[in-house]
Amino acid sequence: MKTMNDDLQQLQTNxxxxxxNLKEGYSKTNEQIQExxxxxxxxxxxxxxxxxxxxxxxxxxxxxxxxxxxxxxxNKALEDERINFSVKxxxxxxxxxxxxxxxxxxxxxxxxxxxxxxxxxxxxxxxVAEAQYQHKRKQMARMDRV
Numbered sequence: 001m002k003t004m005n006d007d008l009q010q011l012q013t014n015x016x017x018x019x020x021n022l023k024e025g026y027s028k029t030n031e032q033i034q035e036x037x038x039x040x041x042x043x044x045x046x047x048x049x050x051x052x053x054x055x056x057x058x059x060x061x062x063x064x065x066x067x068x069x070x071x072x073x074x075n076k077a078l079e080d081e082r083i084n085f086s087v088k089x090x091x092x093x094x095x096x097x098x099x100x101x102x103x104x105x106x107x108x109x110x111x112x113x114x115x116x117x118x119x120x121x122x123x124x125x126x127x128v129a130e131a132q133y134q135h136k137r138k139q140m141a142r143m144d145r146v
Contacts, residue, residue, distance in 0.1 A: 022142065029135055036131050043124050050117055057110055061103060068099060 075092060 025138075029138065033131060033135060036128050040124055040128050043121070047117055047121055050113075054110055054114060057106075061106060061110075064103065068103075072096070
């Protein structure tokens with residue numbers, strides 16, 4: 001009889017320890033999910049800020065291109081009115097090519113950065129989805145045991 005009581009008490013102690021371990025595991029998992037959600041929120045905020053900055057850069061580039069177009073049109077009008085001066089061509093054509101190259105480079109950098117930002121966002125979403133899936137799977141396993 002005493003052995004049976006000892007066995008029951010041991011079983012009760014083991015069950016309480018397992019329950020305590022499960023509670024700790026759940027708490028840790030819950031904290032990790034909270035941290036991931038906080039990190040996701042921060043990342044979304046950063047991505048929004050980057051997106052706003054890119055929109056501003058795009059607007060500025062648009063303004064520059066508009067002004068360059070205006071300069072080009074003014075230049076054509078001046079060329080029509082004035083004698084074709086070879087020194088003027090020697091200065092303006094390289095500057096125009098340099099400006100077009102610089103604007104093209106800026107647009108390439110903006111495009112590549114946008115692609116990288118989207119990749120980071122997708123990666124973060126995948127990590128959060130995987131964590132949620134793991135959490136749900138553990139919960140289902142616990143529910144099946146009970």
